[in-house]
Amino acid sequence: MELFDVFKTITNHPLNQGRTINAILGFIRWQIASRLLDRPVAVNFVNATRLLVSKGMTGATGNIYTGLHEFEDMAFIMHFLRAGDSFVDVGANIGSYTVLASGAVGAKCISIEPVQKTFLHLMDNINLNAINKNVEALNIGVGNENGVLKFTSEMDTVNHVMSDSDEGIESIDVMVRTLDDILEKFEPLLIKIDVEGFETNVIAGAKKTLSNQTLLGVVMELNGSGNRYGFDEDFLHGVMLDYGFNAFLYDPFNRRLLPINGKNNKSGNTLYIRDADAVNSRLESAPKFSTSNGWTI
Missing domain, CATH: 3.40.50.150 (Vaccinia Virus protein VP39)
Known part of the structure; x- marks a missing residue:
């Protein structure tokens, strides 16, 4: 997915309305952290659940950017x-x-x-x-x-x-x-x-x-x-x-x-x-x- 499309998805997502800046900052943090760590990272999901996510996992990273992809x-x-x-x-x-x-x-x-x-x-x-x-x-x-x-x-x-x-x-x-x-x-x-x-x-x-x-x-x-x-x-x-x-x-x-x-x-x-x-x-x-x-x- 092209960067423009990613930002469009993030900013238009229903769970990012009213928190667009925080959502974009979250995207940037993930891009930096996933490259520095270069390994799967356990991220919070819904309630007490978590997901093990790696750089490049399109659907899974969408949950990081939006809450629910x-x-x-x-x-x-x-x-x-x-x-x-x-x-x-x-x-x-x-x-x-x-x-x-x-x-x-x-x-x-x-x-x-x-x-x-x-x-x-x-x-x-x-x-x-x-x-x-x-x-x-x-x-x-x-x-x-x-x-x-x-x-x-x-x-x-x-x-x-x-x-x-x-x-x-x-x-x-x-x-x-x-x-x-x-x-x-x-x-x-x-x-x-x-x-x-x-x-x-x-x-x-x-x-x-x-x-x-x-x-x-x-x-x-x-x-x-x-x-x-x-x-x-x-x-x-x-x-x-x-x-x-x-x-x-x-x-x-x-x-x-x-x-x-x-x-x-x-x-x-x-x-x-x-x-x-x-x-x-x-x-x-x-x-x-x-x-x-x-x-x-």
């Missing part, structure tokens, strides 16, 4: 889940969502990350927050059938299943399973899917999971990256509607779901909700959480 979606995870609920993090990366769900809330989690190098960072954050008993971490990919696929391996938060346009990029072979296979004995209340464009195949392998009425929500990245595989995200949106979900935005400050037509074009993630009344009731009654930059939401 993906504000609406991360706040939704915290406000919706309760201790003991079941959550699935597909495309966990270094574990920001896993730490929120299991560390800040106390939910049970299956956390899935295909790239081994990133998976080790995920395990570091699980261990740092002592949430091993609540989290089952799997170093595999997710797709429409069980097998093996090639993944890019050196692209940080945007590692993905190799496409025809990825010729010459470093890759690794990864075992892949369907969500229905992985979740055979696990009934999630909420699933987050962030697989850099491969969402269509993940959903295709989750027919039983999505048909289970216990599942009330899916947070899914639909940002156009499915084009690399020839996937149609509008078609995928229709598939989610067929399963009985509707699309929403979330307003964390007012704790309300906001219905939308089509997928969310404001950001990369769309909230797909089944039984909005039940979900809104949970959101309204959730406890408040404290972020590292001084907000209570």
Whole structure:
């Protein structure tokens, strides 16, 4: 991300309104400290949780600069889940969502990350927050059938299943399973899917999971990256509607779901909700959480 884009993200972020100078100073402090130390640093996250972050970890450093990098979606995870609920993090990366769900809330989690190098960072954050008993971490990919696929391996938060346009990029072979296979004995209340464009195949392998009425929500990245595989995200949106979900935005400050037509074009993630009344009731009654930059939401 270019420096101008980083500053734009920092200054426009909802949790940096009224504290822009402090946020920029925090960015500068991190840039200096991460270079001087040249090793992972444990930073405060939400409530008593922490993240082990290294220079160049795009999503994780975003949490340092803003408190919650993906504000609406991360706040939704915290406000919706309760201790003991079941959550699935597909495309966990270094574990920001896993730490929120299991560390800040106390939910049970299956956390899935295909790239081994990133998976080790995920395990570091699980261990740092002592949430091993609540989290089952799997170093595999997710797709429409069980097998093996090639993944890019050196692209940080945007590692993905190799496409025809990825010729010459470093890759690794990864075992892949369907969500229905992985979740055979696990009934999630909420699933987050962030697989850099491969969402269509993940959903295709989750027919039983999505048909289970216990599942009330899916947070899914639909940002156009499915084009690399020839996937149609509008078609995928229709598939989610067929399963009985509707699309929403979330307003964390007012704790309300906001219905939308089509997928969310404001950001990369769309909230797909089944039984909005039940979900809104949970959101309204959730406890408040404290972020590292001084907000209570």
